[in-house]
Amino acid sequence: xxxxxxxxxxxxxxxxxxxxxxxxxxxxxxxxxxxxxxxxxxxxxxxxxxxxxxxxxxxxxxxxxxxxxxxxxxxxxxxxxxxxxxxxxxxxxxxxxxxxxxxxxxxxxxxxxx
Amino acid sequence: xxxxxxxxxxxxxxxxxxxxxxxxxxxxxxxxxxxxxxxxxxxxxxxxxxxxxxxxxxxxxxxxxxxxxxxxxxxxxxxxxxxxxxxxxxxxxxxxxxxxxxxxxxxxx
Numbered sequence: 001x002x003x004x005x006x007x008x009x010x011x012x013x014x015x016x017x018x019x020x021x022x023x024x025x026x027x028x029x030x031x032x033x034x035x036x037x038x039x040x041x042x043x044x045x046x047x048x049x050x051x052x053x054x055x056x057x058x059x060x061x062x063x064x065x066x067x068x069x070x071x072x073x074x075x076x077x078x079x080x081x082x083x084x085x086x087x088x089x090x091x092x093x094x095x096x097x098x099x100x101x102x103x104x105x106x107x108x109x110x111x112x113x114x
Numbered sequence: 115x116x117x118x119x120x121x122x123x124x125x126x127x128x129x130x131x132x133x134x135x136x137x138x139x140x141x142x143x144x145x146x147x148x149x150x151x152x153x154x155x156x157x158x159x160x161x162x163x164x165x166x167x168x169x170x171x172x173x174x175x176x177x178x179x180x181x182x183x184x185x186x187x188x189x190x191x192x193x194x195x196x197x198x199x200x201x202x203x204x205x206x207x208x209x210x211x212x213x214x215x216x217x218x219x220x221x222x223x
Binding site for chain 1 (some may be wrong): 118122144145147154155156157158159162164199201209210211213214215216218
């Protein structure tokens with residue numbers, strides 16, 4: 001089945017210790033997104049790739065970086081995690097950016113910062 | 115600024131019908147989406163409206179009025195597995211999804 005896969009599902013890191021979350025997709029979609037979601041809040045878009053074109057949201061902290069080495073994979077790097085970065089990180093894809101293209105989500109990675 | 119409003123929480127009875135409302139103010143409109151999210155899981159796509167009117171999909175229907183900036187999700191014949199959060203999201207003029215915080219639906223036997 002075509003899908004969006006995120007690894008790991010649960011990640012524990014220490015304050016200030018860099019961490020990388022990964023996402024892969026077998027849907028061959030052009031667009032990949034990274035969201036941060038805290039409990040009972042709306043998903044917050046951090047950045048997205050339209051093919052190789054990187055789009056950073058204006059309020060995404062510099063602490064968050066992303067890489068998309070090829071169509072299938074996308075990584076989220078948190079350079080120096082703080083306690084406030086503990087959240088669910090959701091990767092999503094869409095075929096394109098136009099009107100009807102819904103986003104397909106991976107299962108998420110829950111990040112704990114000690 | 116851009117804003118999506120939905121009730122924080124609703125309670126309904128198994129077998130009943132519930133309507134979850136969503137109002138929006140966005141810069142441009144390129145469609146409205148409803149997603150279901152079970153606790154601790156990722157959102158899954160339920161429905162899409164870009165024209166005014168009702169879209170029906172089995173037990174779920176979604177309505178849109180663009181002039182009023184209003185949508186609702188109607189769930190019929192509620193089942194316990196429908197207990198989840200329901201998120202309303204609007205695509206703005208830049209094709210970015212603007213998300214509501216979600217409505218937590220609690221189903222009681």
